[in-house]
Amino acid sequence: MRRPWRAIAAIALSLIAFWSWSPDHSQAAGTRKAAKAKPRALAPEKCEPRKFRIVVDVGHTPDSYGALSARNDPEFGFNFRLARLVTAKLKSEGFTATRLLVTDGKARPSLFKRVGAANDGRADLVLSIHHDSVPDKLLETWEFDGAKSYFSDRFSGHSLFVSERNPHFTTSLKLARMIGRQLKEQGLHYASQYTLPVMGRYRRQLLDKDVGVYRYDGLIVLSRTRSAAVLLEAGSIINRDEEMAMNSSERQEMIAGAVAAAVGEFCERR
Numbered sequence: 171m172r173r174p175w176r177a178i179a180a181i182a183l184s185l186i187a188f189w190s191w192s193p194d195h196s197q198a199a200g201t202r203k204a205a206k207a208k209p210r211a212l213a214p215e216k217c218e219p220r221k222f223r224i225v226v227d228v229g230h231t232p233d234s235y236g237a238l239s240a241r242n243d244p245e246f247g248f249n250f251r252l253a254r255l256v257t258a259k260l261k262s263e264g265f266t267a268t269r270l271l272v273t274d275g276k277a278r279p280s281l282f283k284r285v286g287a288a289n290d291g292r293a294d295l296v297l298s299i300h301h302d303s304v305p306d307k308l309l310e311t312w313e314f315d316g317a318k319s320y321f322s323d324r325f326s327g328h329s330l331f332v333s334e335r336n337p338h339f340t341t342s343l344k345l346a347r348m349i350g351r352q353l354k355e356q357g358l359h360y361a362s363q364y365t366l367p368v369m370g371r372y373r374r375q376l377l378d379k380d381v382g383v384y385r386y387d388g389l390i391v392l393s394r395t396r397s398a399a400v401l402l403e404a405g406s407i408i409n410r411d412e413e414m415a416m417n418s419s420e421r422q423e424m425i426a427g428a429v430a431a432a433v434g435e436f437c438e439r440r
């Protein structure tokens with residue numbers, strides 16, 4: 171069944187309006203304010219869930235929707251549904267200051283908008299939700315819904331990314347490992363292909379080979395945020411079986427639950 175993409179876009183657009191609480195977001199706030207704002211130290215010794223400001227960032231925008239799935243559904247929709255569920259789970263576990271961040275516009279300006287929103291909102295933690303694809307050269311063709319479509323069943327799994335340029339790299343890595351551990355305990359496997367030469371410019375250094383945490387220094391949403399930041403590629407939507415799994419509420423609940431459990435553990439150990 172095809173998903174109600176228009177409905178998702180409408181909900182997302184209403185949330186974009188909700189997030190426009192500062193007139194500064196159309197600028198590259200991260201760089202503009204860099205001179206006067208010092209990197210914010212993460213909360214003192216203890217983490218209080220209700221005061222812990224988590225931003226759950228929906229990767230991409232309705233206009234610049236990221237990857238296209240094997241069945242021609244935009245990544246943005248997958249990101250939006252999962253990020254909304256992660257936000258709800260975190261709130262239900264006491265992290266009431268969690269906010270869902272939906273950004274509009276074209277790809278690159280939207281990256282600075284989301285970083286600006288997170289920094290202006292003095293986030294303690296940014297978690298960016300994405301779904302994975304493969305480099306174009308690996309795509310194969312098939313017919314879906316009467317249309318020539320693209321897929322690759324070669325790789326599957328989730329992956330986590332952190333940037334060493336983030337001012338809280340060690341903290342980010344710690345949280346990413348906790349998320350990876352929780353996902354592994356659910357029986358999910360990580361995408362190991364990012365170390366392979368076939369990935370070309372998408373090749374990354376694997377920081378944790380047990381739970382699948384990679385280093386991705388240049389990623390704006392990770393490197394320019396002043397809080398700890400982790401990017402989760404929740405699964406591959408270009409893989410035909412995994413796309414179906416990512417569409418299931420069972421898998422979405424499993425991933426959102428794992429993320430919330432990891433954040434809970436992260437907070438407890440602070």
Ligand SMILES: [Zn+2]
Pocket residue numbers: 229230236237245300301
């Ligand atoms: Zn993406």
